[in-house]
Amino acid sequence: MNIHSYIMARTVDNSKLEGIKQNAIKLIVEKGYGGASISNIAKKAKVAEGYLYRFYKSKEELVSDLLNSKISEIADNLEESIQKSDSFAKIIELLVHGIFEMAEKSSNDIKFLYVMMNDYSFSISSTIKDRIALLCKELNEKGKSLSQIEETISDEEIYMFLVIYPIQFINLRFKKFFGNSKWTNSDIERVIAICNKSLKSN
Amino acid sequence: MNIHSYIMARTVDNSKLEGIKQNAIKLIVEKGYGGASISNIAKKAKVAEGYLYRFYKSKEELVSDLLNSKISEIADNLEESIQKSDSFAKIIELLVHGIFEMAEKSSNDIKFLYVMMNDYSFSISSTIKDRIALLCKELNEKGKSLSQIEETISDEEIYMFLVIYPIQFINLRFKKFFGNSKWTNSDIERVIAICNKSLKSN
Amino acid sequence: MNIHSYIMARTVDNSKLEGIKQNAIKLIVEKGYGGASISNIAKKAKVAEGYLYRFYKSKEELVSDLLNSKISEIADNLEESIQKSDSFAKIIELLVHGIFEMAEKSSNDIKFLYVMMNDYSFSISSTIKDRIALLCKELNEKGKSLSQIEETISDEEIYMFLVIYPIQFINLRFKKFFGNSKWTNSDIERVIAICNKSLKSN
Amino acid sequence: MNIHSYIMARTVDNSKLEGIKQNAIKLIVEKGYGGASISNIAKKAKVAEGYLYRFYKSKEELVSDLLNSKISEIADNLEESIQKSDSFAKIIELLVHGIFEMAEKSSNDIKFLYVMMNDYSFSISSTIKDRIALLCKELNEKGKSLSQIEETISDEEIYMFLVIYPIQFINLRFKKFFGNSKWTNSDIERVIAICNKSLKSN
DNA sequence: TATGAATGAGCCTTCATTCAT
DNA sequence: GATGAATGAAGGCTCATTCAT
Incomplete structure (x- = not known):
């Protein structure tokens, strides 16, 4: 096997x-975990049923990995937002925009996250959970040291507003609970404003 | 047949x-919709498998009814809270306490609600959805007429804070995401304070 | 209990x-043996499910009895036709008319007979089978002694023409295999003519 | 993989x-449609239960296909008999022999046909029904143009004698209604003679 | 007598998983 | 590597039958 075919193989493989x-992800969102059969997934991915088992040893592992990888994206987003900013307001802005971008780019991903995070039968790996908790703590401390967030705010509340709130908002829109689906820029600004108002010291 | 046995019969039946x-509800929370088999449900309920079909014509109907009935409890709670109160703060207090009480009385119910509401394969009946939307609107108008909530707040945001936030908070605790499970009275007060702060005019 | 209520009870009972x-019978014809559930039969008959088991110890017994009783009607018809006639042609005429009348009065009965006779999972009691065979033999002998049927005709052929042929013809019509459903008097005469032509000596 | 194993694979598959x-077919004949469970069929065929669903999407489709395919054999038989013959008597001879051969080769097939054709819950595809009706018409016209069958004979009667009669006769034998099971060559000749006598002009 | 609640075996079907090719 | 035939456990559901009332 030469380099060329090696690269080809890898390319094909990854796609x-x-x-x-x-x-x-798409099928789980549409039909739930049980409704997304390996056979259907494989068919839609134009791959043989058995092929899947080269990468994951079970359906559960596939879904678990997917969940952890998508949650990691949120954590990455959070981490980057912290690193790139010097004010708490800036962090919120970057983070929330990041989450909306994710939703814009792939609505299924954010729906999947919404579905899987709010579940007792699948759970996020404790490593990632810890990572996120740590990032919330760091963010909280940073905000407080800058006197930009209220003293009484807990790490948990940081998480509630910066992660849960945007995800819930976006999916509420997808579900058209209050009529309007999708969102405008002003909706995004509004989410940012709410987070600011709720967390910041006055 | 005497009164006693009559009551017994009715009791046994309802039980x-x-x-x-x-x-x-318990099994769906623990294992998801697919993992909660009719056979398991019946076994745990000490009832024959087929018996279930006297009340529901399918598993889906059972779960749908359960979801709608539990959501209705939240709506009832919301409605009562509005009726019993004269200030917006009082409504929030009653409502949030009501939700925590529900969680206290039956943790599975609130977990079930959490799992099922955050899902794309099951959905709340539009009647109940409309009812909740209407109550949020009513609440919003009331709050604004009393100048107790900010002018920019939407019905959707009322819903986000008064319904979603408490449910998410409670389940975050159940999942021990930030270490501590359960909650104290001061946690409840904190949720109420957050809602107030986030929504009220200043 | 007086005579009046006794009669009432019996009447209600029989109905x-x-x-x-x-x-x-109706449900078996429409949906087959498996499709005719005790529950459905009872519902349509406005009777409790369990009531049925006062008369028959199983579903199979019910159907078996029904089959034998309907076959017996054919046998009765055959017997009467023989007794009432002095020529072979007259017997055929009476019998065929009798079968068509049965179909006219209750199409389900003749359909039921058609469905159940042509089956290997249910069978006619040997008593009734013997009775019919005997009647065919008697008829054959009578026809031959009167030189009205061909010498080579067997008892089996008598059965084929006098019982099977009319039943098959009627049900072919019910099924609209050749377009036309139901029949006219001339169709009946035609069946009689066919039987005569096929069996009689010339 | 060599040719031998290739052939083997194909053989195993088809088998x-x-x-x-x-x-x-066997189980439906023995126990009826309801009594022939997928589980039993698979067990007897030495195949996994689920395997069946690679070929048929439901039990009903399996049985329907089987019925239509067996009826088609009769139609093929009819068609060939017409094509190969120049006289009406020859057609009858070929056709009846063909049906008896089918019964000889696989008694279950003819029993299955007998059971399924005489049923109101399963029905032959209208395409095949039309084809048979057309063949009967063709046969009738041919016979009449040759002055070999009576003018009054209808297409329906052609069907009654050439298709129904032999099938009914064979199954009557299988059921030993008149004692004797199976048949001899002279029985076959007798069926042919009956058909001729009944249909032909004199 | 008559009911219908309750049972549970068994049905059809799906689907994750394995493995020979 | 990649396929998809083949498996069989388990799922939802139906239904004949029993029995307390």
């Missing part, structure tokens, strides 16, 4: 794996 | 249906 | 049993 | 599907 992942 | 409902 | 029988 | 078909 196939990516197809599996995306269709798994 | 069977109640057992089905509660064990369905 | 209920009759309802069970007729609805069983 | 599995064939096993499913034959055992389905």
